Amino acid sequence: MVTVLDYGAGNVRSVVNAIGSLGREVRFVERPEDILQAERLVFPGVGAFGEMMRVLRHRGYVEPLLAYLRSDRPFLGICLGLQALFEGSEEAPGEDGLGFFPGIVRRFRVDLAVPHIGWNGIKARKPSVLFRGVEGNEKVYFVHSYHVEPRDPSVVLTATDYGVEFVSAVEKGRVAAVQFHPEKSGPVGLKILKNFLEGTGAPVLPRVVEPKTQLAKxxxxxxxxxxxxxxxxxxxxxxxxxxxxxxxxxxxxxxxxxxxxxxxxxxxxxxxxxxxxxxxxxxxxxxxxxxxxxxxxxxxxxxxxxxxxxxxxxxxxxxxxxxxxxxxxxxxxxxxxxxxxxxxxxxxxxxxxxxxxxxxxxxxxxxxxxxxAVVISIDPRRVYVPSPDAVPHRVMETAFPGPGGERYCWYQCTVKGGREGRPVDAxxxxxxxxxxxxxxxxxxxxxxxxxxxxxxxxxxxxxxxxxxxxxxxxxxxxxxxxxxxxxxxxxxxxxxxxxxxxxxxxxxxxxxxxxxxxxxxxxxxx
Missing domain, CATH: 3.20.20.70 (Aldolase class I)
Known part of the structure; x- marks a missing residue:
């Protein structure tokens, strides 16, 4: 039996389905006592740090969760479930985390797109049961704007590169947490999840294929x-x-x-x-x-x-x-x-x-x-104009002239399936x-x-x-x-x-x- 701590935000259905695909039954935490009675606890977190911690406190989950972690029982935190283990986050100043690990959660400060979304690699820093059957060149799925900075280097399990090298997983005893989403990482993610559920076998250290990981297109x-x-x-x-x-x-x-x-x-x-x-x-x-x-x-x-x-x-x-x-x-x-x-x-x-x-x-x-979690779908069409100042919109020069030889255009946003144009550019x-x-x-x-x-x-x-x-x-x-x-x-x-x-x-x-x-x-x- 696997217990899932669902605090009411995000897509936990995929986690439950992934666990089910591996032949395990799932029950949800409904009362604080359910945490202490869990055989294996999975905490998938999606959303905002402050909202998560407020819900955990309101439902009385903080103390039993800390008691479970301190007893060194099988635990897997996912994404925000990793960040919750630390003392606090720049996303929610003044809102305390669980403080199980010393350290802080910081926003990415890189010259790359943030959030960090997509498939990237992981570099193992120490052996783990989670790595059985995992190759060093496999990629997993990330979607986050913040990353953890542990003060205790011994807990670092994996690192990943995205403008900077950041900690992408931690482990101490039987408590593990990952910044990526194993339930969204295809076959390799299911391997990692299966290894956690089985919890047996010798720790493995995957070979390092490249000195730096790369975010895939x-x-x-x-x-x-x-x-x-x-x-x-x-x-x-x-x-x-x-x-x-x-x-x-x-x-x-x-x-x-x-x-x-x-x-x-x-x-x-x-x-x-x-x-x-x-x-x-x-x-x-x-x-x-x-x-x-x-x-x-x-x-x-x-x-x-x-x-x-x-x-x-x-x-x-x-x-x-x-x-x-x-x-x-x-x-x-x-x-x-x-x-x-x-x-x-x-x-x-x-x-x-x-x-x-x-x-x-x-x-x-x-x-x-x-x-x-929010994607904006923009549906624009080209509108050709004779000069850069012809309309009060973002006009650009184009290599593909219009029907009248116009060398400039702007991209008009549309609504209702492209049937209606609006006076705003893309x-x-x-x-x-x-x-x-x-x-x-x-x-x-x-x-x-x-x-x-x-x-x-x-x-x-x-x-x-x-x-x-x-x-x-x-x-x-x-x-x-x-x-x-x-x-x-x-x-x-x-x-x-x-x-x-x-x-x-x-x-x-x-x-x-x-x-x-x-x-x-x-x-x-x-």
């Missing part, structure tokens, strides 16, 4: 999901956002089946975009929640869900907040939520008033679940959303969608250079070379594709094989 498979004319949820794909062909919704497969296929092919993440979400309230859209639940049972890489993450008042006058909607997605298996059209509305209001309200979906979700939208607390940008391009002409490098470069959070390039990929092009000519951290994967025109493995040795990627092992 991510290849993301995107599944646009909507109901077809018979009411079944299907994966579809549009050409410049038109998903109908001969009057019928294009049906490219079942969401759960395709997600599993992409996981097995080596996709680094899976993104679901519920493209009817702006019309259908997600809490009533039970089939989409069920898609997440079923996918998370077999797919052990990060899942993002977008569509309808907004405030809503139903016909009876009952109000549901965007935070409540996001919470349902997280509890159903999502790791991140993507906000699209509603982000444009939020930014327009900020630009109009000059100040955020503190109550927008972006702010509320990032405050509770952390910035890494660069401004990305900057404001970062200030509001977003942790990642998914950058689409209506002009390139479905064309197979390659990513819009000018757009991607402009947005990536304007923000300090990761950018996912999207729209236009038609061959493996387009992925190499976007990674070598822009600083995008990830690239996403849909139609070419769905139609098997290009395989994920084919893309990664081309990238091998040219940019860092996570390669399937064995």
């Amino acid at each position: 991510r290849i993301i498979a995107c599944l646009d999901v909507r109901a077809n004319d018979r009411g079944d949820l299907v994966v579809t794909k549009g050409d410049q956002y038109d998903v109908r062909e001969k009057g019928q919704v294009r049906n490219l497969g079942k969401p759960v089946d395709l997600a599993r296929r992409y996981y097995e092919e080596g996709a680094d993440e899976i993104t679901f975009l519920n493209i009817t979400g702006f019309r259908d309230f997600p809490l009533k859209d039970m089939p989409m929640l069920e898609v997440l639940r079923r996918t998370s049972e077999k797919v052990f890489v990060p899942l993002t869900i977008g569509g309808g993450i907004r405030d809503y008042t139903d016909k009876d006058g009952t109000r549901y907040g965007a935070l409540q909607v996001a919470s349902e997605y997280f509890r159903s298996g999502a790791d991140k939520v993507s906000i699209g059209s509603d982000a444009v509305t939020v930014v327009e209001e900020v630009l109009k008033t000059g100040a955020p309200t503190g109550r927008s979906a972006i702010e509320e979700i990032s405050r509770v679940y952390g910035s890494q 660069v401004t939208l990305a900057r404001v959303c970062e200030d509001l607390g977003a942790g990642e940008i998914l950058l689409n391009c209506i002009d390139r969608d479905g064309t197979n002409l390659g990513f819009d490098l000018e757009l991607i470069h402009a947005v990536r250079e304007a923000v300090t959070i990761p950018v996912i390039a999207s729209s236009g990929a038609g061959c493996p070379e387009h992925f190499l092009e976007v990674f070598t000519r822009t600083r995008a951290e990830a690239a996403l594709a849909a139609g070419i994967f769905h139609r098997r025109e290009v395989g994920i493995g084919e893309v990664k094989e081309l990238l091998r040795g040219k940019v860092p990627v996570r390669l399937p092992l064995g």
Whole structure:
């Protein structure tokens, strides 16, 4: 029996599913006594440090948790569950941590995108049972803006490089904690989790392959999901956002089946975009929640869900907040939520008033679940203009003149599936959303969608250079070379594709094989 300490924030379903896939039963902590009675305790933490510690104290979990740790019983902390073991965090000044290990949690101060999101390596600093069957060149999945600085070097289990070398796992006796997510790290993560659950065998020290680890460029498979004319949820794909062909919704497969296929092919993440979400309230859209639940049972890489993450008042006058909607997605298996059209509305209001309200979906979700849980999906189109000062927006010179020979353009943000343009440009939208607390940008391009002409490098470069959070390039990929092009000519951290994967025109493995040795990627092992 494995006991999971679920304090109510983030996606614990994936942890439970990963443990279940290894043949173990799970029970949840419901009372403080459950902690002391646990045989093996797993503490998956996702979100904000201060909110986590306040919940632990409110529920009376702090003292029994410390008693459990001091008794040197099997414990595995994950992500925020690692940070909680230390004395405090720069994320929440004045809020004490558990203080089991001496040290502090600090924000990354690097000239790289923060949060640190994606697949990176680990360098073992001492032998551990957790490493049985783990090779020194395998990568695991990280998503965090803060890292621990222990004052006792003897507890350091692994280190990882991201601008600086940081501690990515600690271990003392039978108490271990990792900054990465084993439940989202594919087969290698399941090995580490299995080793913890078994807790037997001699400690192992994996060989060091490279003196420094590297963050991999991510290849993301995107599944646009909507109901077809018979009411079944299907994966579809549009050409410049038109998903109908001969009057019928294009049906490219079942969401759960395709997600599993992409996981097995080596996709680094899976993104679901519920493209009817702006019309259908997600809490009533039970089939989409069920898609997440079923996918998370077999797919052990990060899942993002977008569509309808907004405030809503139903016909009876009952109000549901965007935070409540996001919470349902997280509890159903999502790791991140993507906000699209509603982000444009939020930014327009900020630009109009000059100040955020503190109550927008972006702010509320990032405050509770952390910035890494909030992705902003931007859907811009090119608008050509004759001169740099023709419009009050971010105008750039382009190598691809307009129909009238125009040498300048700006990228107009759209809403409602690209059907309505708004007076805000993509660069401004990305900057404001970062200030509001977003942790990642998914950058689409209506002009390139479905064309197979390659990513819009000018757009991607402009947005990536304007923000300090990761950018996912999207729209236009038609061959493996387009992925190499976007990674070598822009600083995008990830690239996403849909139609070419769905139609098997290009395989994920084919893309990664081309990238091998040219940019860092996570390669399937064995």
